[in-house]
Amino acid sequence: MAHPESVHSEVKPKILYFGTPVVLISTENADGSFNLAPVSSAWALGHSIVLGLGEDGHTLSNLRSRPGLTINYPEPHLWEAVERLASLTGANPVPKTKPAQTTYRADKFAAAGLSQQSSVGVRPPRVKECGVQLEAKVSGISPSASGEFAIVECGVEKVHVRQSLVIPGTQHIDPGRWEPLIYNFRHYFGLASPTVRKRRAGASSRTGTSSLTGASRRSFSQTSQLPLPAGMPHNQSCDSRIPRCFRRALPGAVRDSGP
Ligand SMILES: Cc1cc2nc3c(=O)[nH]c(=O)nc-3n(C[C@H](O)[C@H](O)[C@H](O)COP(=O)(O)O)c2cc1C
Incomplete structure (x- = not known):
């Protein structure tokens, strides 16, 4: 008999969220205030971060006009702050395509209970409570094949890391100390x-x-x-x-x- 670990079933999951770090994206609104939104479709490609953003999101509309943004990585203890943002949008009126429970909120930093920390090279602030914060600018926006999403490429210009996460005397983030918040099939996880x-060949000893x-x-x-x-x-x-x-x-x- 086949070992149960070697048997696979074909399934049709509704979503394919296999577990990625959550990021909080801060962008600038038309009136100079700032928006904040959780995003899990974010991955690194060299020194760019590629985002998958819904076409009806206020974050995307901000980025089409004002390309500066910050990409902030919350740690697991911040999951409730992330969740407080889940049903909020900076778009007013709320687009009809958003889920029914979505409401408009002008100050999403306050709604989440998170603090703004000034950035150095872009207008949107960083999220002070996040251990890793990136300043970036949009370098390209392409439509996804379905038309539902945009694929947004962001060139990272500055990386801010809480001092306790940096290996002393190096430019390295200590992977033994850094812990991302993981969104895994709509459940939040820590590591x-x-x-x-x-250790991969070439990785720092x-x-x-x-x-x-x-x-x-x-x-x-x-x-x-x-x-x-x-x-x-x-x-x-x-x-x-x-x-x-x-x-x-x-x-x-x-x-x-x-x-
Ligand atoms: C954990 C989590 C992950 C999310 N990931 C994404 C994502 O990858 N892309 C996206 O467009 N929306 C994502 N959302 C939904 C947006 O945060 C939500 O649509 C929000 O209303 C967007 O705000 P905005 O309209 O002000 O940009 C996610 C929400 C949560 C809670």
């Missing part, structure tokens, strides 16, 4: 303790296991030695073959409606 670390210190950044040579992630009850089994043990779901952090 659990890092486990086996394989400072990011290898030998540089890790501190109780939450232990490394293990075998998956069977994995620790329980923070917050996981000790009576919950930790089967080394199941990725659940590598991750940490945030309590109550589930969305039923999404972008």
Whole structure:
């Protein structure tokens, strides 16, 4: 009989959100105030970040006229602030294509309970509470094949990182300290303790296991030695073959409606 781990079923999921970091995008409104919106379709291409933005979003309309933006990476404890922004738009009137629960809000920083921090080279502010903040300018906007989204390429001009996340004396962000908020099938996740670390050829030796210190950044040579992630009850089994043990779901952090 085939081992259950090697059997696949064909399924038709409604969404394909396999887990990406959440970013908060700050853009400038026509009146000089600022908008803030959560986005999970954001990925790095060299020194650009490519965003997938809904055509009916106020963020996209701002970026078509004013190309400066900040891209802010919240950590897992900020998931509720992200969620407070989920049903808000800076578009007034609210476009009919937005989900029914969407309401207009002029000051989304205040609505989320987040603070503005002045940027250096672009008008939109950074989100002070975020450990990683990028200043960027739009370098290209293309329509997606479906016409529902725009693919927005943003050239990153400055990278601001909370000092405690930088490996001292280097330009490197410490991957053992940095923890993104992950949007995984409309559930929010943090990362659990890092486990086996394989260093790619060419990667900085400072990011290898030998540089890790501190109780939450232990490394293990075998998956069977994995620790329980923070917050996981000790009576919950930790089967080394199941990725659940590598991750940490945030309590109550589930969305039923999404972008
Ligand atoms: C976690 C999360 C991820 C989201 N990802 C995206 C995304 O990748 N692209 C997008 O256009 N909207 C995304 N949304 C929805 C927008 O945040 C939402 O449409 C919001 O109203 C946009 O605000 P705006 O109209 O002021 O730009 C996401 C929402 C949440 C809560």
